[in-house]
Amino acid sequence: MPTYTQYQKSNGANLWRVTGYLGVNPETKKQVNINKGGFLTQKAAKAYYRQVSYDILKNGFQNHKDATFKEIYELWLETYELTVKESSFVKLKQKFDTHILPTFGEKEIKKIRVSDIQKFANTMREKNTQFKEYVSNVSRIFDFAIKQGYVSENPAKKIVMPRKKKNLQEKEINFYTKDELKKLLEYAKNNEPFQIYTFFFLLANTGCRQGEILGLQWDCINFDEKVLTIKQTLTRGKNRRQYLEEPKTKKSRRKIPLTDETISILKKWRLIQKEECLKLGVNIFDGKQFVFCDEKGEPIQLSHPRLWLHRISKHAGIPKLSPHALRHTFATILIGQGINFKTVSELLGHSSVSMTLDTYAGVYQEEKIDSINLLANALS
Template structure:
């Protein structure tokens, strides 16, 4: 009988009907080492076998019994960069190095138990971090262990067996139309007036608004095109691709907003002249600081909230300007799909779920109009 060579695999069916993909990795310490993965169908088992073989060839499956720390660092270095955006990768790296490895890193990967993860998530919340932060940590671990399962390190992703605490949905209370008009009147002389007006009118995400360049604006055609988003990570600013493909979009500008941007361009040119050689001309940002560099999102939010206090308006997150824009559009009877396209949501379901609280009132208005049309009352 011919012996199988290292990394040569096999696929076979178990008595319970499930399929097994297995490879031989050779001897270590006098013991034959194997890797296997369970699949539901034969086709899936063949796919898992190819993944195991590829992992073995790359040296991924050769480390005997790695700790969770060793595995997470390998995942961050070799797999995560292929599927994660740079800022997301930086955030994942921070969570792994600052939280997951100190708490769980010494545990052998194959010994990690759902109870270990449950205990960890409870301690995250007890330490003062939010339930949403705990959910994010769980999501990172679940994604990492999913790759471990595909590579054949583990037979199952134990993070999938853990349900983190649910986050209470925050009640949405954006500015009312009257409050929005008061806000716009109160920022007329503010340096960031055009930024606030764009965000409130078009519902851009903060990173999208701060990532706009003058090349993205056509004041004659009255359009703005979202092509990039401003992100800060690894100690520097970056203009990255938007959140999703649908986030790349061209939006028409209301005439008053186009005029506000013309005035904003005049003021920015005056600042450029005053700054002289200090002006950071390479960015060409629509909204920047006094010498042309990117605006810090946290500072923009702080100034926005200070302006609200000065005007006697309720406290808002900067992102609530986006919610206000969507609510105003829906209240005017703009179709949900058009609102979806303006906001850059990936699906209409997202728009409906986020702004579902507005729809019953619109339905009532529509039926009142239907009654007047049909019955004259």
């Protein structure tokens, strides 16, 4: 007998799932079960089970096996969602929606051949450095389909994985020069609200990720010890919902020293923010108040800094880059000043020094050239 259970998704929606035994496939000699959710009512789940049972009775197991790649993916997705953070779930789902489902979604999964996936891998290689990850995600769906009895083998494991294109491996890092950074901060200081100036000053002087800065609360800043603690980040979940989550790695949870000038600017902004909150009747100023917030005390929208920076860039006469470029600017300036890569890696919260070396290989090459030139000058 089938079992019908109600469950709640992370967005609060109550749905129904049907699970049950359908019989043994005479061709594969394997037991076939049903496990499908997403029904708005128990009645709908029962109707689906009756239809599947009827199809098997009339046509055998073949009809039940004619599931599309997308149908199997959706079954897999329900379980995957329970194993990862919401932000990770959203990012992976976006990759499927953008590249994988348009290619394989409507195809019957049992009719997808090795040649189809080989063509997909070759095509993705031409336009995306992460093409191996996309192939791996396709493979995950086939592994799941095997466990569910829909297919007997995984064609994604039989392809010849292409090599990365050299021009795609060498990803260009966008950053501001020292002069451009000075222009940016000078314009923001003289023409923008103090909150915006403080945001970009802090971003440029800590090398933090945008989400880390927007997720800061005042108790993350120790004014006496002049230290900023990164212990959470503002990110986006399903339906573009913003929420706080812990850093992904231990290295991302870190302490960053602050200069006297940074401390002074933060103190000034805290005073201005407190006055603005009181004027609006929002008396919520405590350690949990967000450092950068809207008139309701909620975190700034993740999309706003890009708009701020584009406006500033236009008026300041500097390149139109993303806020993440300030993180790269911070790193390249430190490397240019001879700061060792281990220290830079720790400040950035990278998982390893090798990640820092790979990211800023071009800057490192310039440093090696400068070192050789210094040696040549010393010997001349």
